[in-house]
Amino acid sequence: MAASLILRNVSxxxxxxxxxxxxxxxxxxxxxxxxxxxCLYVIVAILQSAVVAASYMSFGTDSRQSxxxxxxxxxMVIAVRWGAIMxxxxxxxxxxxxxxxxxxxxxxxxxxxxxxxxxxxxKTKWELVVLNADRSTELGIATFIVALFVFVRYYxxxxxxxxxxxxxxxxxxxxxxxxxxxxxxxxxxxxGNLWDYLDLLxxxxxxxxxxxxxxxxxxxxxxxxxATLSPEDYGELSQKLNSRLxxxxxxxxxxxxxxxxxx
Amino acid sequence: xxxxxxxFTIAVVFLVLMLLWAVRPPKRVLLSVDxxxxxxxxxxxxxxxxxxxxxLRPEDTDFLHGKGHDELAARLRRERQHIAxxxxxxxxxxxxxxxxASRILAKIAPEVSPMDELDRFRLNxxxxxxxxxxxxxxxxxxxxxxxxxxxxxxxxxxxxxxxxATSRIGERAAISSEPPLFLEDRRRDPE
Numbered sequence: 001m002a003a004s005l006i007l008r009n010v011s012x013x014x015x016x017x018x019x020x021x022x023x024x025x026x027x028x029x030x031x032x033x034x035x036x037x038x039c040l041y042v043i044v045a046i047l048q049s050a051v052v053a054a055s056y057m058s059f060g061t062d063s064r065q066s067x068x069x070x071x072x073x074x075x076m077v078i079a080v081r082w083g084a085i086m087x088x089x090x091x092x093x094x095x096x097x098x099x100x101x102x103x104x105x106x107x108x109x110x111x112x113x114x115x116x117x118x119x120x121x122x123k124t125k126w127e128l129v130v131l132n133a134d135r136s137t138e139l140g141i142a143t144f145i146v147a148l149f150v151f152v153r154y155y156x157x158x159x160x161x162x163x164x165x166x167x168x169x170x171x172x173x174x175x176x177x178x179x180x181x182x183x184x185x186x187x188x189x190x191x192g193n194l195w196d197y198l199d200l201l202x203x204x205x206x207x208x209x210x211x212x213x214x215x216x217x218x219x220x221x222x223x224x225x226x227a228t229l230s231p232e233d234y235g236e237l238s239q240k241l242n243s244r245l246x247x248x249x250x251x252x253x254x255x256x257x258x259x260x261x262x263x
Numbered sequence: 264x265x266x267x268x269x270x271f272t273i274a275v276v277f278l279v280l281m282l283l284w285a286v287r288p289p290k291r292v293l294l295s296v297d298x299x300x301x302x303x304x305x306x307x308x309x310x311x312x313x314x315x316x317x318x319l320r321p322e323d324t325d326f327l328h329g330k331g332h333d334e335l336a337a338r339l340r341r342e343r344q345h346i347a348x349x350x351x352x353x354x355x356x357x358x359x360x361x362x363x364a365s366r367i368l369a370k371i372a373p374e375v376s377p378m379d380e381l382d383r384f385r386l387n388x389x390x391x392x393x394x395x396x397x398x399x400x401x402x403x404x405x406x407x408x409x410x411x412x413x414x415x416x417x418x419x420x421x422x423x424x425x426x427x428a429t430s431r432i433g434e435r436a437a438i439s440s441e442p443p444l445f446l447e448d449r450r451r452d453p454e
Binding site for chain 1 (some may be wrong): 267271272274275278279281282285286289363364369370371372373374376377380384429447
């Protein structure tokens with residue numbers, strides 16, 4: 001028991017240290033301009049660590065007050081995390097207004113469905129309702145990100161490495177949180193501090209991934225030619241494509257309207 | 264293991280597998296708008312469909328049977344089946360090209376209809392399934408008439424959708440003073 005408590009505290013300290021390192025790199029590289037929601041998420045996560053630590057010291061780990069502070073701050077962290085994920089989605093589809101609008105509607109609808117369904121299907125006890133809500137939200141986040149990647153792949157949308165790694169980090173952490181919550185629901189007496197430790201271990205791995213992504217991020221823009229496409233060129237391009245397709249379609253129709261396949 | 268734990272474990276495993284599939288680089292080479300236009304201007308494989316269908320008809324080798332060249336007729340049919348399978352691959356490549364073109368159009372379109380995109384996705388799934396089924400029939404020497412017709416119709420449907428999409432974009436381009444960012448970026452970045 002004491003060993004697992006020490007392990008949890010060490011992991012906690014390590015993850016908080018890594019959060020501070022990540023924040024340092026975010027500030028140094030001025031990510032608060034390009035990724036304000038993600039920076040806010042890191043700040044809120046650091047504040048959560050501080051508030052929960054203070055609560056544990058003041059009220060003890062098993063007190064009702066610590067429970068309220070822990071889960072209350074967790075709700076705030078998850079809300080801010082949603083903001084960071086939406087920011088990644090928005091940045092990914094920023095240049096594609098048509099599919100961007102459609103994808104964001106579908107993703108939000110999908111995440112809401114997953115949230116509702118997982119809450120309804122859990123059949124959990126009343127005292128575990130907060131845990132179940134947390135698990136459902138994490139599952140919604142993971143589904144949102146996986147669907148985002150599926151759309152990115154389907155439409156061949158170029159996704160910068162930074163956004164890709166941030167999203168992978170969020171997704172893997174959420175997936176593990178779902179499993180961790182489920183394990184806790186089943187074996188909460190046996191899990192104890194190990195549950196916290198596993199959660200912190202996953203978060204530490206995610207932080208390492210994010211630090212690596214932020215550190216390797218290059219601000220040097222890709223060398224590009226200043227040429228732009230005028231509306232006239234665009235209209236010409238569209239007409240060209242249109243005429244090719246018309247020809248293609250005409251040939252196909254002529255071929256298949258005739259029942260006899262003989263040449 | 265309780266049922267919620269089982270449900271959530273399966274859900275997480277599925278999500279992780281989907282994530283691994285989605286983040287890996289696509290097999291196909293990414294096409295630019297110009298690549299698609301160039302490819303569309305090339306001669307289409309489906310134009311050879313009547314000849315392919317004719318070559319697979321039993322009547323086409325009847326004269327060999329009539330003259331007692333059964334072995335030659337069987338060999339001829341086998342070779343023609345191989346050719347039909349290769350033709351099927353080309354047909355599939357063409358369809359994928361059209362699909363790629365439709366994705367590019369969806370990317371540059373200022374508005375995208377989810378129902379159109381869903382229809383196209385369903386069309387794609389059906390096309391792939393029919394391709395597999397047709398391959399299976401050809402391997403086992405079964406007659407492929409109906410499925411070949413379905414596949415070609417689907418390719419025609421895709422072309423029609425592309426035509427409608429380009430018409431909409433053309434109309435938008437005519438009234439818009441600003442070109443889409445996508446095209447500007449593509450111009451700037453040769454990749």
